Amino acid sequence: MTMDAITVEQLRVFVTIAEQGSFAAAARHLNRTQSAVTYTVQKLEGQTGVPLFDRDQYRPSLTEAGRSLLPHARKVIGDIADYRLHADRLRQGLEADLRIVVSQFVSPDLYVDVLKRFELTFPSVRLDLATITVQSTAALDQGQADLSLMPEFFPMGNSYVRRHCGVSKIIVVAAAVHPLVQVAVPLTNDIMSRHMQIMLVSREASSLKQNHAQHADNCWRVDDLETKRRLILGGVGWGSMPDHLVAGALRDGTMAVLEPAEWDGSDRLPQLPIVAAHRRDRPPGPAGQWLFEEFSRGGEPIE
Known part of the structure; x- marks a missing residue:
């Protein structure tokens, strides 16, 4: 056998035994028989080429190789979970990335905390934040940005959905x-x-x-x-x-x-009104809409 055939399920059993402290406890936790758990980890050890557990004592303990490989197994399991979550969200229409332009007139107090919550809520969405100086709709019009935070010096017109989110x-x-x-x-x-x-x-x-x-x-x-x-x-x-x-x-x-x-x-x-805006004919996806709503929480829509 080769390591190419190692499965996520084998790694999950390996990690569970290490965390539960015994094969029997791991079997109960995974709702599997102890013999199935034992077979799975033995197969993994054969594919890995080194023993992962020392079974000479009453309770199995990790070998030096087991201790070294355990964090890698956890990372693979976490990466697979992230992959599945990201794929599910893409199927639901979640954006892979989001592009925002922010004017220098906008205080970071209006958006930094929102972006912190965004990262926790949508960890798979990449954020591209660019800075503009004043009011400019060019990035929105040219499809280079999904959302904008900027002062509305002059009326932007009905091509944009806008909400007040503060003042400068x-x-x-x-x-x-x-x-x-x-x-x-x-x-x-x-x-x-x-x-x-x-x-x-x-x-x-x-x-x-x-x-x-x-x-x-x-x-x-x-x-x-x-x-x-x-x-x-x-x-x-x-x-x-x-x-x-x-x-x-x-x-x-x-x-x-x-x-x-x-x-x-x-x-x-x-005191310049700060607005969050996006193109009316290019509404953002779920992540962008969440961000738009959070930027303008409590702000009134602008007709």
Whole structure:
């Protein structure tokens, strides 16, 4: 006999004997006769080429080879169980993988815990998470993503199923050493316009107006919030940021909050609605639908 003929059932008997402590206890646990259990493990030992149990004592004990091979047997049994579970879920329509795009405007607080629960609930589903800067439906439209988490700056239209799942609070900040930090508040547009503004622009289609929230004649444009944060922190200029991206710098005192007198014609800074979205004509499978519901738990559908 060769090891090619070893079966999962033989490995299960081997593991059960080791765990139950005797052939008789293993037979009871497996609801089989003791002679059948004995025969099965003897056959496995013959195929393996080494004894797995020392039978010289009252109770069988694992040989050195048995102790070495036991974790491998357990792994094979576990892998087979995972294989069967994955195959069953695929037959039920479960996705093999799921692709998500998440905007930098979305705080990790809105999705990290959900993804932890997702991994426990759907361990066989691979997750591909990509980052976008602002609002962009391109990945959904081109079939490169199944779900998106992003701010809805502008109405997305009826091609998408959307639900509110939170907000992104925008604040205006500068490095702690920036001259604007020393000016009495509230800061008028005239005062702020004298200092370099760091602005975010989108290279991802036309999802953000190029002059959106421009308050200074002299401004630099970047297409990434991390680059913007670093320039502001370095004292190059001031700018608006999602609060979660600058919370650490505010805590350690390297950044400070500025208080504009008005912002884009309003007396307050915006709180951007964050939505979970998917294409209406490409609804996600069971795992994607679970994730969509969990992202937007308690959120209202958007018509």
